[in-house]
Amino acid sequence: MHSTHNTKSNAPQAARSGAAVKLLALLAATGGGLLLYREGENWLRSLLLYLARAGWARSLVTGFPPAWRMASRFVAGESLDEAIAAAQQLNGRGLGAALDYLGESVENAAEANAARDQILYLLDRIEAAGVDAYVSLKLSQLGLKLDENLAVNNLRMILQRARQYGRRVRIDMEESALVDVTLDIYRRLRHGEGFDNVGVVIQAMLFRSEQDVRRLVEEGASVRLVKGAYKEPPDIAFAKKADTDANMIRLMQMMLSEQARKNGVSLAVGSHDAAIIAATNDYAQRGGVNKQDYEFQLLYGIRRDLQEQLAAQGHRVRVYVPYGTAWYPYFMRRLAERPANLWFFVSNLVRK
Numbered sequence: 001m002h003s004t005h006n007t008k009s010n011a012p013q014a015a016r017s018g019a020a021v022k023l024l025a026l027l028a029a030t031g032g033g034l035l036l037y038r039e040g041e042n043w044l045r046s047l048l049l050y051l052a053r054a055g056w057a058r059s060l061v062t063g064f065p066p067a068w069r070m071a072s073r074f075v076a077g078e079s080l081d082e083a084i085a086a087a088q089q090l091n092g093r094g095l096g097a098a099l100d101y102l103g104e105s106v107e108n109a110a111e112a113n114a115a116r117d118q119i120l121y122l123l124d125r126i127e128a129a130g131v132d133a134y135v136s137l138k139l140s141q142l143g144l145k146l147d148e149n150l151a152v153n154n155l156r157m158i159l160q161r162a163r164q165y166g167r168r169v170r171i172d173m174e175e176s177a178l179v180d181v182t183l184d185i186y187r188r189l190r191h192g193e194g195f196d197n198v199g200v201v202i203q204a205m206l207f208r209s210e211q212d213v214r215r216l217v218e219e220g221a222s223v224r225l226v227k228g229a230y231k232e233p234p235d236i237a238f239a240k241k242a243d244t245d246a247n248m249i250r251l252m253q254m255m256l257s258e259q260a261r262k263n264g265v266s267l268a269v270g271s272h273d274a275a276i277i278a279a280t281n282d283y284a285q286r287g288g289v290n291k292q293d294y295e296f297q298l299l300y301g302i303r304r305d306l307q308e309q310l311a312a313q314g315h316r317v318r319v320y321v322p323y324g325t326a327w328y329p330y331f332m333r334r335l336a337e338r339p340a341n342l343w344f345f346v347s348n349l350v351r352k
């Protein structure tokens with residue numbers, strides 16, 4: 001079974017009060033973190049990204065109903081029905097969807113295969129509902145950290161099913177330790193086995209990405225370009241946001257270049273940053289690139305106004321829609337991106 005964190009379970013009273021004490025400690029730590037953040041420190045982001053991977057914090061936070069109320073701002077629901085309904089609503093607003101069955105770093109082959117089966121079923125449901133949606137997934141969810149072949153076999157089955165329906169699949173990019181193997185697997189299936197319905201993600205925060213993009217441009221890849229949501233050491237990633245932003249613009253320009261378009265590169269810019277979006281439109285306009293030849297992608301629950309504004313301007317817009325019970329690490333990464341979210345979270349908890 002996929003690792004689930006059902007918020008509706010009835011924990012015994014003693015465990016609850018123990019959890020409440022730990023939670024208070026957690027809140028004190030994050031509250032202190034907020035103060036330090038205000039002093040210009042960046043370690044709150046690091047703390048939240050650390051907590052995203054900490055099992056003890058996961059059971060604490062997911063066992064606390066107000067946490068789900070907060071997370072549900074970023075997650076369409078715990079069920080597939082809710083995800084399909086969200087995709088239908090987005091389509092009704094002129095937006096596409098990328099559905100993500102939440103889960104990562106599974107602990108055994110049975111969990112990896114269960115995730116694969118859920119994603120196969122997701123494809124069936126997307127097809128049956130006739131929604132404009134594709135699937136995003138993480139290779140660690142399909143067993144990559146346990147056995148590379150397990151993940152490859154699971155991904156192959158998913159790509160076959162998607163191809164049967166004329167649908168695309170995007171492999172999300174995870175922490176830097178997985179970048180090489182993720183790109184290798186992508187190439188094995190895209191070029192070795194001829195699946196032309198698979199795409200990847202590149203993170204602008206990594207130094208290596210320029211090199212990766214150069215090769216992906218030669219190969220005519222389908223790429224979602226994002227800033228990067230994981231904690232990375234300064235010897236491999238830009239420490240300053242301004243440097244990541246500048247690199248994102250450089251990489252965007254490489255993938256919208258005339259040569260890239262000739263090679264068949266398909267670019268999706270995954271960002272809510274108005275400056276990055278404006279730079280993309282500006283570069284496209286100057287290069288005579290049609291609005292329909294690239295896409296903007298935004299996350300569910302973030303900058304809905306911008307989603308609609310871009311669509312109204314005639315841009316292709318797709319919203320990434322996560323769903324499922326394994327929402328904890330995804331939620332923590334969203335908190336880390338924007339500390340103001342944490343204020344809402346903490347004040348919500350305190351009110352309960």
Ligand code: FDA
Binds near residue numbers: 171226337341
């Ligand atoms: P930035 O962080 O500069 O934010 C710009 C503005 O957007 C903020 O000022 C705020 O208004 C709004 N905003 C951003 N994040 C917010 C949040 N959490 N809550 C509220 N408002 C927020 N990463 C990765 O490592 N691998 C991946 O596969 C993906 N996939 C992916 C898909 C899609 C469709 C998107 C949009 C993003 C990803 N990401 C990702 C996440 C990405 O790396 C990055 O962490 C976030 O997009 C935040 O960066 P922005 O580009 O939005 O800029």
